[in-house]
Amino acid sequence: MARPPSKPIKRLLVCNRGEIAARIISAARELDIPTFAVYTAADTSHVRNANHAIELPSPASYLDIPHFIKLIKDHGIDAVHPGYGFLSESAEFAQRAWEEAGAVVIGPGWKILEQTGDKLKARGLAEECSVPVTPALLTPTNDIDTIRSFADRIGYPVMIKAIDGGGGRGIRLVRRAEDLASLAQRAIEESPSRQVFAEKAAVDGFRHVEVQIVGDGTGKGGVRHLWERECSIQRRYQKVVELAPSTIQDRDLVGEVIGAAVRMAEKINYFSLGTFEFLVNPTTRTFFFLEVNPRLQVEHTITESLLSSTFLDLVQTQLLLSQGTPLTSIPGIPQHQLNPRTPPPLHSIQLRLTAENPAASFSLSPGRIASLRLPTSSGPGIRVDTHAPQTVTTDFDSLLAKLVVTAPTWPACVRRARRALADAEVVGVATNLGVLRAIAAHADFEGGRCDTAWFEREAEGLVREGEAIGGEIGGRDTVGLAAAGTGETAAEAGSGVGSATTMLFRKGDAWAVTLEPQGREEGKGSAGAAAAGAPTHHLELSRVLRNDFPSSLSAEILFSQTAAGEDGKASSSTPYVLHLAATTASSSAALSQHRRGSLDDPTHVCIPFAGKVVEILVEEGDEVREGDVVCVVQQMKMELEVRSSRAGRVAWAFEGDEGEEVAEGTLACILELEGKEKARL
Known part of the structure; x- marks a missing residue:
């Protein structure tokens, strides 16, 4: 069995968030399919049009297969749309959802996911179909010496890829031998299986061209292409701008690329949506297979726009195919194969x-x-x-x-x-x-x-x-205009390490503050605390004078207090000028792992962005050269390196735990600069 049998959808679980969750919910509503959205407490904007909403324990739950299997059983779900991302490419999730809970995961089915989600298996499929590929290390590995031997033999540049990576994760381009060890290690750490392979890189002069495929699972004659998209404008393998069709003028070359994608899809009896990706050089008229994304793509919108006169909806196409609708009966899907050498209108x-x-x-x-x-x-x-x-x-x-x-x-x-x-x-x-x-x-x-x-x-x-x-x-x-209407300039609002980048304050903002002694029975807080005798204080902003929060905040406020036993009646409001300032004056603050650095202090190496700590690579006493990586911080899919701009000896280093959140401007380490300036601890 390669995938579940077709059946009507009566209860659809959308196990994703953000714009793609909203997109799937809209498509399902037009097909009269009841939807169940999932959310976390701080992230709910995508659920407003769903019929039902289920709160997840934490953001990490979006990757928790056992938790979603339980939700499917608890709520009688018969179909799941994973959107794009980890679950959409998981053969394990597709198979377990069906075998353990009787739910169909919208997509090509676990067999095709196994064949295409693994980059080495997808590469093997390309070779079977006589599609060009670059020279590669064909055995998955996490041994850096093995990768180095391949690179020395084949020549630089080389691309190191997680066999199960996606969305830009687990990919590193290595142009110099001296960079290989650190870049390979990063790719290995971003691979769920900690397995990577390497291939000769095709970079300079190449375009990233992908072909949108839809199939009904019958193989030859049951596959349609919906032209190509070009995704060459990328930052760190994350697409920034996509366009369709490609701006490559040689339609014969583009036609060869589309033909290669169709052959590969027909070979494995492709079902549902898939994107077959290639690197194409219009100058040399060469192309190489890159990978298969067996799911809905973020950029599916431009393919729909190319065929807007036919009312093509690729999300509805997925939902209809999973219910057994013939490919040729779905709005917008061409009855016959389009001529790939003729561009869309x-x-x-x-x-x-x-x-x-x-x-x-x-x-x-x-x-x-x-x-x-x-x-x-x-x-x-x-x-x-x-x-x-x-x-x-x-x-x-x-x-x-x-x-x-x-x-x-x-x-x-x-x-x-x-x-x-x-x-x-x-x-x-x-x-x-x-x-x-x-x-x-x-x-x-x-x-x-x-x-x-x-x-x-x-x-x-x-x-x-x-x-x-x-x-x-x-x-x-720009973020400086977070201060609009407060009387401060954009430059003032943007000054300071942590200035106005994480919080907006406006006239009329108000807070109720209750100071509850520690040790009260768990669960009694907020309003319950007031009932137990703890007074509630009320603060309302009248005017923001200067907003450099979290470094500092100055504002005119109205202050009032609700005393215990007054039935919630507030005292009269008293105007104050509030001044908040971050300080490291106390001994405890000086020893805190979360010290704020100063951009004006040459001994400070600051983390220039918010995120989660992956690894601190230095400790007290280490010698650091200019350009050395001192720590790695994760922002979403990306692991970003923080490098020292100077050489010196580490006098103090961040001592937090892996996974700990840090704010923009957090101090990574303090250096002693020999012969220049002693570190100020």
């Missing part, structure tokens, strides 16, 4: 708007979103997919929205993208909006000349150009 671009700070190496920008204005009703050819988030946390993906523009010609599509981006505005957190504007304005983008290395080459210039464009159009997409 439209062009479409997807731009991923993310809460990332370009000025801080695109690190995650957590905080509260004060305003999110998107061009949802600003003319034809514009689509926005979003869950309208209110906060950004370090627990989840940074994606805020997907802006999709469509037009009859490529130049018109680029102009529409520029206008849509100019109409967008985000206040409260830093975003990549300026960078997206700079990409859309770049001559290389307009000319269709961006390869997979383009973004990394141009990143610094794109950041500068994005800031300039934002100034010209009056865009308020």
Whole structure:
């Protein structure tokens, strides 16, 4: 048995979050399928249109297969849509959901997931179908010496990949032998199985082209391609901008790539949606198989837009196929195979708007979103997919929205993208909006000349150009405008290590503060504490004077207190000026693992972004060279290295635990700089 039999869906569990959960729920509603959403306490914006909502114990529960199996049984679920991500590519989840709980996981089934989710097996399939592949180390390993021997034999650059990685995780490009050990170790650590392989890298001049496939499981004649997408504009293997069709002008070459994808899909009797990915060099007219993503893709939107006149809905296509609807009876699916050498009549671009700070190496920008204005009703050819988030946390993906523009010609599509981006505005957190504007304005983008290395080459210039464009159009997409309406300038709001990047305060914000003695019976807090005799204090902001929180905060407030036994009556309000300031004056603060660093202190090595500690690589007494990695911090899928900008001896190092949350500006270590300045402990 390769997959469950087709059957009607009566109760659909959506085991994902964010914009894709909202997208799946909308598609299911139109098919009159009742939906069950899942959420965590701090992340609920995607559940508003679901019929039912189930709270998860923690963010980690989104990866917990046994917990989802229990939910399926407890709620009588007969189908599960995993969206994209870990569960969507898990053969184990698909098989256990059916065998243990009788639920269908929407997708190709566990056999195809096993054949395609493992990158080495997918590579073997390509070779069976006479599809070109790059030279590779074909045995999974976690031995760095084995990888080094392969690289020395085949030559640099090489790509190291987790056999079960996805979404940019577990991939490292190695251009120099001296970097191999550290980069290989990072790839191994990001692999769920701790197994990787290596292959000769095809990077310079290559485009990333993927083919959208849909199949009914019957093999030859039961597979359709829906043209190709190009995803060459990437940062650290995370796609930033996608477009369809590819800007490669050689349709004969593109046709060969599409034909290779169809052959591979037919070979394994592909069922449901899948994306077959390739690296294509239009100059040398060569291409190589890359991988298969056996699931719905983030960028499925632009394929739908290409076929918008046929009302193609790829999520509904998945749901209908799983219920036994014939492929040719699904709206938007062509009756016969499209000619791959004939381009589609439209062009479409997807731009991923993310809460990332370009000025801080695109690190995650957590905080509260004060305003999110998107061009949802600003003319034809514009689509926005979003869950309208209110906060950004370090627990989840940074994606805020997907802006999709469509037009009859490529130049018109680029102009529409520029206008849509100019109409967008985000206040409260830093975003990549300026960078997206700079990409859309770049001559290389307009000319269709961006390869997979383009973004990394141009990143610094794109950041500068994005800031300039934002100034010209009056865009308020920077975090400094979290202070709008408070009387402070954007520069003032953005000053300081932790300035306004994680919290927004406005006139009228109010809090009830109860100081409850420790040792009370568990579960008695908040209102219960007041009833037990603990007074409640009330603070209301009248005016923010200066917001550098968490470093400092100055504000005019109204203070009142509800005394015990007064039936909740508050005393009269008294105006105060509140001053909060972070301090390391006490001995306990000086010894704290979470000390805040100073960018003006040359002995301080600061963590420039919020995240979770993966590893501290130095300890007191170590000698550090300029450029050495001192710690690794995880933000969502990415493990980011923090490097020392100077040489010296470590006088103090962060002593927290693995997985511990750190804020932007947290001190990683303090150095003694020989002959210059002693470290200030």
